[in-house]
Amino acid sequence: MNGYEEKIKDCLFLEVCNAAGREEWDGLAHQQKENLMLVCRLSGYDEKFQRDCGLVTREQMEHWGIEEEVLFQDAWANMFAKRPPVLMDFEDAYEHHYDQNILAMEKKPERIWRTDADFYVLTNNMDHGAVYMMDEATLQKSAEKLDGNLIVLPASIHDVYLMVEREGLDMERLRNGVYGANRAFPDADYLSDEIYRYDRDTHRLSVIPGSVQEEQAGMVLYQ
Template sequence: MNIKEFTDRMKAAISDALNREVQIVNPLKTNGIRPYGLAVKEPDSNTSPTIYLEPFFERYLDTDDWAQAVKDVLAFYENNVLTDSVDMKWFRDFSQIQKKLYYRLINYEANQELLAQVPHTRFLDLAKVYYADCRIAEDMPGSFLVRYEHIRLWGIDENELRETAEENTPGLYPAHIKNMFPVFTPDIPPEALEVPEDFFIPMYTLSNVEAENGAAAMCYKGVLDDFARKIEDDLVILPSSVHETILLPMHKNDDTDRLRDMVYDINRTILDRSEFLSDNVYIFNRESKQLAIA
């Protein structure tokens, strides 16, 4: 059974179990991914939460237990369903949504189809795309990708959207830089390791405090500049994923061709396609304060 067959069969099972109208959805996501999902229409609600089926399909392939797969999907639905209508007035009022706007980074070339549908700003080989936080409660986070129809609804242009998100994002998702050395050796102090003093190359992760879609933090004003001055070196930046980048001091990592090959291999052998950001390596010059592709 493939994912499409699983989705068709699960749609019928969930519709029968809930006695609800169920639709198959296959939306375009970043990096050309189109996940399969089910949208259940509640009779007394104006929302149709989507249940994405890939995790349930993977579990089914491991267990070959169809009855359990249906139970798992139903349990997920019961835990996330909204039976009451949601007041959508805030959605149409820009003054209500203005402070919720922020941006994420995605790859420019890998997302041409998506970028044709959404406001965006080119940034090197990447693009800033804009989102709005639409969480209904603290324990139910959510966001939506801002499309052209949204800015028309709000009566704003792309410049106002861009300026608002640029102002909001560092405050909504503050940058966080962490030394990677303790991650590799959490229980061993450096002096206890019998290795040469220069064996460990300083490596740092740059993300946001939520460690989600944190690659955008390298765009925040002053973040790279402040860190480069702190370590007194230019920076080599590896696009680890959409969630984080890796910062390296330039004087110990000037072989950018080798690093680019490493990034390329990791992107194709380890990283999930949905998290891909770039095959390039970036250089931040602390004197010019410029970020560029190596």
């Protein structure tokens, strides 16, 4: 595999970004889900192409002699081994209590600090943790731990908020909150203004239809 096993395989990682307005996708290794794009990044230095490693291109894949399916399988294996997913309630995430990982618990802890808005944060302990919203197994495990279908709110490329779907949730309020929060973060951290639903029975992530009311977009999500 032209050095792939020895030099490349263990240096692959994944990131998620918004698919809109990108003209270079055809030249990159990528997988699309809804309006989001999963891309593969190579850490280190690529001697063949004489450059610091950025997003993996199809030209590089051809040089290594590997298929896209293998590339993403290896990159996911690295993510889980070196940057595993962490699911925390909002308070633990705010305090950076990464050891309170609900995904590693037999059952989620009883919530005693908030009853009006059950927010959870899906991330990792480094960066680009929002990539795990693109992993069906992680969303399914999260849904099982939280015992319900999930409303997925992209906070940035680094983390996403999860809520358990329940009757009476104001989806437009959530959408406006995501839109407003996105305007407060650097453009480089932007992921999406959409909100999503994960169905644990069909194992499907989909965009929740709707539109932003900009005059209400400044509200804080968890108020």
